[in-house]
Amino acid sequence: SAVGLGTTTPSHRFNVVHGGSTGIGITSTSGFSVLDINAASGDAAIRFANAGVNQWNLRNQPGTDNLQIFELGGGGERMHIENATGNISIGGSVPTHRLHVFHGGSTGIKIESAASFSVLDIDAASGDAAIRFANAGVNQWNLRNQPGTDNLQIFELGGGGERFVIENGTGNLSIGGGSTPPYKLDILHGGSSGIRYNS
Numbered sequence: 001s002a003v004g005l006g007t008t009t010p011s012h013r014f015n016v017v018h019g020g021s022t023g024i025g026i027t028s029t030s031g032f033s034v035l036d037i038n039a040a041s042g043d044a045a046i047r048f049a050n051a052g053v054n055q056w057n058l059r060n061q062p063g064t065d066n067l068q069i070f071e072l073g074g075g076g077e078r079m080h081i082e083n084a085t086g087n088i089s090i091g092g093s094v095p096t097h098r099l100h101v102f103h104g105g106s107t108g109i110k111i112e113s114a115a116s117f118s119v120l121d122i123d124a125a126s127g128d129a130a131i132r133f134a135n136a137g138v139n140q141w142n143l144r145n146q147p148g149t150d151n152l153q154i155f156e157l158g159g160g161g162e163r164f165v166i167e168n169g170t171g172n173l174s175i176g177g178g179s180t181p182p183y184k185l186d187i188l189h190g191g192s193s194g195i196r197y198n199s
Contacts, residue, residue: 047072132157149179 004010045059092102130144176188
């Protein structure tokens with residue numbers, strides 16, 4: 001049988017109909033309070049609707065037990081937190097990083113501040129804090145804090161090595177592979193040409 005509060009024709013096993021802004025409250029006088037949603041199929045969900053039309057599911061994803069935000073009506077998965085790893089996927093399926101953003105356009109992540117400045121912090125216990133650039137999944141370049149020296153380094157991956165360094169402490173610049181440039185600008189090369197000015 002079904003139970004209705006505020007209705008004589010309940011549409012669910014327990015249906016609350018009200019005209020205000022508050023519906024159901026769960027209050028505990030102990031240390032915590034829990035709402036358990038359990039499904040034999042694994043698809044345990046809270047469903048959000050707009051005037052009776054379902055829009056979103058916050059659910060335990062069946063088959064994976066990921067925590068998933070799912071857009072109903074054709075949108076599909078928008079975000080999930082992966083079971084076991086805790087990795088977060090936005091716009092895709094299997095995250096390979098702690099936060100993995102999948103998109104089909106030219107824009108990915110934006111950080112915007114309404115204050116005077118905005119900062120992206122990258123901190124590594126080893127000192128190797130980097131932004132890595134790739135071409136179709138193949139890593140090409142690192143812009144990083146060089147471990148051991150804390151120089152700002154542009155490093156070519158795949159065998160190219162160091163290409164550019166700003167030395168920590170002095171601010172000296174090295175182009176071509178000198179991690180400790182003795183001059184304000186130090187250019188190292190193995191050929192016969194160094195600098196060219198061309199108009």
